[in-house]
Amino acid sequence: MIDLNIEHGMFLSAQLKQPVGGRTEVRASTLVAAAGGFEANIEWLKQYWGEAADNFLIRGTPYNRGAILKMLLAKGVQEIGDPTQCHAVAIDARAPKFDGGIITRHDSVVFGIVVNKHAERFYDEGEDIWPKRYAIWGRLVAAQPDQIAYIIFDSTVVTSFMPTLFPPIAGATIAELAGKLELDAGALEKTITDFNAAVQPGTFDHTILDDCRTEGITPAKTHWARKIETPPYLAYPVRPGITFTYLGTRVNKQSRMLMKDGKPSANMFAAGEIMAGNVLGKGYAAGIGMTIGSVFGRVAGREAAKNARN
Ligand SMILES: Cc1cc2nc3c(=O)[nH]c(=O)nc-3n(C[C@H](O)[C@H](O)[C@H](O)COP(=O)(O)OP(=O)(O)OC[C@H]3O[C@@H](n4cnc5c(N)ncnc54)[C@H](O)[C@@H]3O)c2cc1C
Known part of the structure; x- marks a missing residue:
């Protein structure tokens, strides 16, 4: 379990709760969120699809439950994308x-x-x-x-x-x-x-x-x-x-997350499915999933490194 400590659009630290009951705090000068969409979270899918979501099969990992996405949105990051849209x-x-x-x-x-x-x-x-x-x-x-x-x-x-x-x-x-x-x-x-x-x-x-x-x-x-x-x-x-969902964190060209007040986050970036809604409104063309991951992964990594050095 991870809990993100975010204040005024700035990532401060992550609390990692250990299965044995311990807690570890990790401090970093920047955060790149790349924890997938919420496709494996059937309860979340049901908010938009109703009981039909019980009959959905999830093509990838059961761990993409959108926990990090939900946390970021709850802590002031602007969302983007239609929650009913997915690949x-x-x-x-x-x-x-x-x-x-x-x-x-x-x-x-x-x-x-x-x-x-x-x-x-x-x-x-x-x-x-x-x-x-x-x-x-x-x-x-x-x-x-x-x-x-x-x-x-x-x-x-x-x-x-x-x-x-x-x-x-x-x-x-x-x-x-x-x-x-x-x-x-x-x-x-x-x-x-x-x-x-x-x-x-x-x-x-x-x-x-x-x-x-x-x-x-x-x-x-x-x-x-x-x-x-x-x-x-x-x-x-x-x-x-279901391959992946489109609802995500809004980012700018530097893959830097934007906060609800429109201001760019001080040190938070996103790449991949977690920000897919910036690229995909609805529909899909083959290869875009990996393209979003690799292109914005590179941009977010570069910008996060630059941010950390400043
Ligand atoms: C079966 C299948 C076929 C696909 N085929 C294609 C294709 O042909 N072409 C194409 O372009 N795309 C394809 N895609 C889509 C593409 O693979 C994904 O869009 C891409 O891999 C997403 O990368 P990502 O890094 O955003 O997420 P992922 O690769 O899903 O990585 C997210 C990671 O975050 C971890 N995670 C999630 N929540 C937490 C948490 N709370 N704490 C810690 N870790 C967490 C997950 O375990 C996972 O390892 C396919 C996907 C699947 C499932």
Whole structure:
């Protein structure tokens, strides 16, 4: 446990409470906060998502509970970012609650369709190139009943995407697959029949916004739409996989924290997820998480060192 001693925007010391009951005080001339977001704090997530947050899976460490972020905000640091916004992808529903890591993520959405527990499609699976859209699927699944969805595809595309830790669930018929997923067989058959009937002729190319699209169904699949008709039929059950939250400490160009009165802190800096909201309002493009950590880590480190020497 850490307690930060901050007065008038100036970091003075950190109290480290030892598990055995002791206490250690650490004094430093500057502080760089890089303790992640609050994605692992389900109770905090529930403030914005309600009970749905119980069904979220956290892709990384269980220790990013936002304790340092909360302390900094309580002690006068200005916050930035929408607390409901986060990087959230569709990960396998069979993944562990925490730390499932990269191998539980499913990149197969563009090769099939996605249905909710009523076997209904709810979003354009082919809206844009995957690195620009993969991080919307966690939020989309979070908005579905019971926060569960199923990526459905057929045997023709199984080698088109990165394999994941969990094998797909297979059925020789749509009805058999529906049974294994505990979906209404008639409803899934209708969704797939309607989808197949809406698919227009085109030339498939998943590296561009191709002309394979549907016509006459809602939601449309605007690219990479191909019929699902070659058994075995396959599915991945998915849940929202929260990578990191965007609410953070406001910083200036030097990565120096700004206080609620608008003044820069005397000696506190931040880098990484804990200040992600300065860069990310909503949405995501691949690679920005590591970029925020490394770019602002370097800036905060440089500026903190400069500050300490003065
Ligand atoms: C599964 C997964 C895949 C990802 N894939 C990508 C990708 O492909 N590309 C990309 O750009 N980004 C990716 N990211 C995001 C990227 O990894 C993170 O944005 C980045 O690592 C964040 O760095 P950070 O230093 O801010 O936080 P972290 O690396 O999470 O470090 C925070 C540290 O603070 C510690 N901590 C928290 N609270 C306390 C406390 N109270 N006291 C002491 N220590 C504490 C935590 O234990 C942790 O070690 C991925 C993240 C995950 C989880």
